[in-house]
Amino acid sequence: MKRMALVMIVSLLFISVIPASNKQSYQISHFVPADEDFSHLTPRLAVIITNDSDFVSEGFSGSGTEGDPFRLEAVRILSDEASINISNTRSHFVIENVLVYPGSSGSVFGIVLENVTSGTFTNMSVYNHYRGIELHNSSDIIFDDIVFKINADTCFYADDCNFISFKYCKFEDNDATFLHINDVDHSVMTYNWFNATNTETGLELYKIANFTFSYNDLNRYSGTGSANLGLYESSNCTISHNSFYGANLGIGETNYDDIFIISNEFINGQISIFGGEIVTVTDNQFTNGGFYFQGETAESWHHDLSSNMIEGKPVGYLWDTTNTSVDLSSFSQIIFAGCNNVTGYDAAPTTSLDGIIIGFCNATTIQDSTIDGQSLGIHIRSSNYTTIENCEAQDSSRGVFAYDTKYLTINASDIHDNWGMGIAIRSSEFFLIDNSSISDNDIGILVGAPGSENCSRGQIKRSSIFSNNDPLDDVGYGVYVMNSNHIRVDQCNISYHDYAGMYISMSNWSSSVYTRYLYNDGFGIAIESGYDNYFYGNILGWNELGNAIDNGTSNDWNDVSIGNRWRDHNPLDSQYNVTGTGDGIDYYPQAWDYDLIYPPNDATHPQIQSLSMYVYTVGTTGHMLVWEVSDEYPFSYHIMMGGVWLEGGEWDGDDIEFSVAGFGVGNYTCTLTLTDLAGNSAQSSFLVSVVPVSAPPPESPFEPLY
Template structure:
């Protein structure tokens, strides 16, 4: 019967003029059949091919809802319809000219008849899977696009203007029929609303209504569906698209079932709503969250497929929700809020084909990370996560927990490798992080220890610590990260110790409003901006560390009572130590060979004290003091060692402050008793060679003897005289040499 119907239909088309016909047959093609679109254009018989109208024959089957066979709004997508549709669609387009005479029309048929016969033969040979229980699709009057909804029902949509409902009475006033649900309220079905503004807006209603089998697309920066203060709203078997948020629900009770949701910012956003349900939906292509709940209670998220989004499901400040049977591909379940907002019924969910591990209130146990795609530990005590290799968004989250351990895990390409939130005395040990946005993020936690971890090539900060006092980073290596390696914000009493921090795109270690921080026994090198930077970090200590080959060495801004001691601050491209602070101490450091000043004190900053330091070979000068009342000695006999000290006391420190070192020392690199500066600037000798002229006498001894230390075995320097004792000594030495020579000659000749 089907084949006969097709043949009769095509014969009908060929029996008269060429009307615009849209013929649909409600039968399904085998799912295994792949039939590309076939288009036959007879432009040769058209004087104006661009004015041709299109006649389309279609064998329809459940197909992707984006593809409208008559009017395709996404031609680049629908051009490969046979690739994206399950059971494929076959389309034949025939072009004929408007206003062409009958002779030319029949001339067109001469070209078209063979093609139509070929299509008919193809249809006769094509295997058809026809089931008795298939209901033919009904084409309503004024049919628009023919699309297929997520519920696998072929739907004929009717184009419709945007809909705004602001009260119960608006449903009846706009002519919407009943059978929405309870007590037969209202039903909106089979429509296509494609608009720049919102497609459907419903506000302030308490009657049940159903939006069903519809296509709703907002191509402007607006929301496709908006519910505000709505009770009993339902969306079923719809396709909802938006360049902003696909569906926004505020202060409402509603359900969304068997629908395709695509919002470029949010898929479905629920705020301050209760007892809502989202079931068996496909949510994808969202830049922020596919499914976001804020301030929502007792909602159900069941059996959804979520992909191509940053955050699959976000529950913020929401309680008592059920999250079951969902599949998240390369995205995460994210929880936030107070401790009660982390307690939900979360089970039977999968993240990237592995179970989502949700652990609430677990104590004294171990979890093996290899078994899970994402792990959430909330309200746990002494729970240990061991091993596991993760990729995705934030694979490991520890919240409101104490003494928990994350050990020997790997994370690559994640948003945050490990996230610790509002927890106490937790540890991250022996783990490797790379290619993430953040390696480890610690927030509002106390006493966190990060030990023996390697963190490299992160897209942002390797370790970010915010409002988390007492955090310690110990024995870690952090390198080649795009931004700062370790950053503390509003986190007092934090430490970085025995760690290597090198080659990072910003600073090695940064303290921001984090008092009493400590950097000790660390090696910080080749960081682009600063080796160590402290901003408003009062009372901090930098000690026993090597800070070399960075942009700047150490930067102190807005800090009071910071202390830099026993460090090697050398070969940095700019200043070794920059001080924009008051009352800081810089003591017992080697500050050498920096590209600019060894130490720079900015204007208006004072009462800093610097002593016991070695300043040598720094750019334009060893120091520059433009501040006020800074001290360059300890006041009781100990100053600094200066490579440019010429013996004049006090040593004048360059700068607007006109500061002095009252107890300066010079450098005698070769130990010949002459200061380096004096050797290079006065005597022309090598400050690194004690015997410049290689005559066996040190340069200092030659100067003391009145000889020229640059000329071997020279006579006294002009203008100097030899004392009688020196002259007698020289004559005695000559006499001894003569006697010794004669004695050796006598022994050789046998003389007595």
């Protein structure tokens, strides 16, 4: 999935009646599609009824009883005001086979009902109004076979109504919100067709009770419009057997009980649950979609999710699960909610939305998993002591996203080729990123965000951070610390970034120690703003715009007696002056040492001694192997086994000892990649065969299964 984001926006705002001043200023052109012929309908003036006796004076037939309702049919009404305006009636009436459209000076409303009961509108066309139909304080109204076209703000608006039936209606070519319904009880909407082209929002349902929405089609086949359905502060609602194509269903954060979402089909769509009490979500089918969770309380994550499928694979939902390990390999999407001390392993989600979602959990561990092509690879919210270990995350908007967490650990993982951030952490404390590789993302690691979403007391240690650059904006950052405090980078290798290896903005008391900043196209370290940050023991060289720039205040560039190694430092000078307005000075610059830093003219690739095929029996332990390697200026290594990250980190030049134990029966390709300080790299692979107990040895060569 390339730069695809399905983001559900639930916009559930109360829309009041348009004031008179807006009515006067709003102009709309007289328009009925030329390919539609309404010449058979008799033209007439607007219908204005203020009490039951007006039905007769307005030319309705019938007596107004249930068996003989007042009836108006086969007319077309062109009006500069509301084409049909009915108020304060209790008679039964039917309006059938009618076109309403604006006059030359424009019309704000097509049909307006105020304090009306027992009306039926059928086989009608409502064209080119600001609001097509508007209802207030009305009940027992039926809308059947209504076509809404080219309306500008809202096709259908209802407030404080009861027993509204809406079926076989069609919405197309509107710039308007399809439906805005507020404070409506006992209503049914079935077999309607909503086609979004330029609609800003889709269906907004606010304070709804005893409501059925079934067998409807919500489509966004083309254009930029929205066919999303948002349900907010509602109860006793059933949404079932609908088709969502390019459309989403959102459940707002203050919904009440008895919300049922059953047997809907989503193609390029999702169900977003922002809160509410227990929502029952069963037997829904997704193609290129799934679930999105963002509740702000633990209770808002507790729902009845079962038998939902994404492209034929089940959605895994774990609520209040404790003290167990779970094989995640069969799930298309995995949601942990309110869990404690749970380990999940071998996940390979297929959803285009968030692959693994963790909310309000404690001590959750994700191991040995591959995240590929999700919106957020691993999404963690309001959870503590979460561990991501030996995982790979790629081709997502964020490989790992954490919000409101404590004691998050990301260890021995490969986060690469994500089209947003490799790792994004907001409003979190005490996190650790250790012994991991973060490369080829738009931004490597983003800590913090504007406003109050700051982080504190986080560490990034012993990790390789390479080539994180946004190809569209031509900027790149290895570690970006924003609006956060006490963030420490320690013993990392950070290279090949378009703007800065480490960038600090509005952040204080943060540090970088014993880290290599080499060959960044911008700066090694850049401080936009911040104070009392400190740096020592770092190696900074061959950074094109400068090894460091300090535009902050009172930042320290040395410890008590240890400074940094600067490629451009003159050893005859007793101090090193850092570029920028912050007057940064390293009072103890250390000597440049070519034994520690790779010379710029070295083009020699690392050397790797090839290994032969290795065979072992499943379930046995040990299986330690040694890769003989060498390079004059070693930098980093990583090992992949069957396409899964095995181990990696900083390479000191010694031979690499590793274990291939723990795999199931099968044939695996094991690949070592070495990189030196110049960016020269080398790669070598061999085959590992894990055989069943008492199985004969395989013939060589053979084709790997992975």
